[in-house]
Amino acid sequence: MSHYLPLSRVARLVGESRSALQRLIRAGELTTFDGQIELDELLRVFPDVKWQDDGEYEHVEEIKRKAFGKRVYERALPDKEVLAERLFELGKEFAAAKSLLIHYDRVFGWLEERLVGFAEDDPGSADALMAIRIWLRRQLDEAPQEAERGKALLAEESVMRVMSVRVVVQPSGHEFFVEGNDTILEAALRAGISLNYGCSNGNCGDCKVKLVSGQVRKVHPHDYVLKETDKVAGAILMCSYTAVTDIVIEANVSGAGDIPEQTIPTRVKAVEFIDDKLAALHLTTPRSQRLRFLAGQRVSLNVAGLEGEYAIASCPCEDRHIELHIRRDNRPFSRMVFEDLRKEAPVTLTGPLGRFVIQMDSRRPTLFVAWDDGFAPIKSLIQHAMSLEVAESMDLYWISEALPHYQDNLCRSWTDALDNFRYRALSAADGADANVAAILADHADLGHFDLYAAGPADFLDKLKQAAFARGLSPLGWHGEIVL
Ligand code: FES
Structure with a gap:
């Protein structure tokens, strides 16, 4: 079997x-x-x-x-009832396998009896029939060499199925795992799969999907009322349900143009001064209104009438946390962040903006190139690409005036953690041409690559022309100008 x-x-x-x-x-x-x-x-x-x-x-x-920032460790174990249901399902499988084995044992006993009977009826074939019987018995008694390893693998797989279950999204074929007591929606976001949702707490009904197969369980109550016709059609709310067994759902995976613009009142969680030229602004969205966006997109910020537009540096998988990198310059918004902005201050956020997003289905090797604080959207894209686990390899080149880069340790931790990730720090002091040459020196043929680059327009232009000359397809080029 x-x-x-x-x-x-x-x-x-x-x-x-x-x-x-x-x-x-x-x-x-x-x-x-x-x-x-x-x-x-x-x-x-x-x-x-x-x-x-x-x-x-x-x-x-x-x-x-x-690397992905805050993780909620207490969510590591599934809810008690979910655990009980998964164990029950596993128990049913075990019982079915055991009864099949008992059946096979009976069939084998019957076969042995028949062989003995045939041998008695036909003494001329007795030796051959007995040889078959002994061979069969030996095959059963001698455990194959691989049996122990197979047993260990199946044991591990069973434990894995108790701790996490698989979700397949139709028609796109995307897959992700629901771990601990995550809802289906939380698990999808952690995995970088962008499915439709709104309030994320059971009010709006935007996360309604069709359950095609498998078992789910409600883990959060919802105020949104599912109509009888919805229930008959197998509709569930992803933000209220978790998966008990492996499931298949029918849902659309969103692209950059599918996510509606949202205006969200946020609060400053922290202003972290990385050095005298750069600050990381950390915002928290309300519990009932997290920002729906794709990695690499921008938002517009408004504080008391002062406006600025910045790329999001955090991953959509990071719950309610939004990180933005603000460069010190003469723009009023930047000055306000460096001089006045305090913890808990209200910041109105509007977005997402832009189409600098990862090609979710691409399995091609990927180059990421950041010039200075162009690292913000690149960081978000890399985290998304890591969640998706589809890129064949990832190379990051980060060109900056100050070495080491402000999140150099993070980049090195990615290199240590993933054997398909490489990181190279380059100096802006060498100029755009030398840096383009340094990047392309590592890649003689870019014919099968995707290239994502964020930085000043003149640098992007040089990189794009040089990459095209190395065979990069126009469809493989993704550039974001950082002002
Ligand atoms: S996201 Fe609003 S009900 Fe699920």
Whole structure:
């Protein structure tokens, strides 16, 4: 009896990214059937993985968690009732497998009896029939070499299925995992999948989706009333429900143009002066009104009539926290941030703006290039790309006047945590031409790349022309001018 596992779960079991597994599949080194991987094939391709020792994988996950900022550790375990239901489901599977084994055992006993009977009826075939019987018995008694490893893998997979379940979004085919006591919506946002939602607390009904298969459970009450026809059609609210088993939902994944403009009253959580030229402004949105945006987009800020437009440096997965990098210059908004803005001050935020967003379905290797505080949208994009785990490789070039860069440690932690991530710090003092040359010296052919760059217009222009000359497709170029 074959046992198949979905690719996303295999990635977690072996501690590899989905893009790394896709590479093996493309190279013909790992065989899939209908997008799933058979247990024996998994053991063949990953003979050295210790299934009970996931320390390395945990280490990478830990750094990713820290890199993504605040994580709510108390959410690590599922809700008691959800846990009970998952264990019950697993128990049903165990009971079914056990009764199948009992049935096979009976069939085998019956077969043995028949072989003995045939041998008695036909003494001429007795030796051959007895040889078959002994061979069959030996096959059953001798556990195959792979049995222990297969057992360990299945044990780990079972624990994983109790702790987290898989969600497949139709028709796009995106996948993510619901962990701990996250709702389906929270899990989607953490995974960088942009699904439609509004209030995120059960009032507006914007997060309504159709449950195609699997079991869900309501974990937060909702005031929005689902009509009888909705219920019959299998509608659920993602912000109120969690998944009990692996589920399939029908929902649209949003692009940059699909997210409506929102105006949100926020408060200053902190103004962090990185150095005398740059401040990180941390804002908190109200519980009932988090900002819906895609990584790489901008917002307009208004404080008592003073306005400024900045790229968001945080990830959409970071709950209610919005981070913006404000450069010190002569603009009134910038001066106000450096001289007057205090904790708890009200800031009205309008957005999201712009289309500098990640191509969610691209599996191509990706170059990220930031010039100085152009790092803000690039940081958000990188975090999104990490959540999606689809880019084959990621290279970050950060060109700055001051070395080391203000979030140099963060970039190095990404390099340590991910084996497909590389980081190179460059100096603005070398000039635009030298920096473009330095970046392209590492990449002779950009024919299959995506390139995301944020910085001054003249630098972007030089980089774009040089990248096109190296074969970059116009569709692979994504530039954001930072004023
Ligand atoms: S987002 Fe408003 S009800 Fe779910």
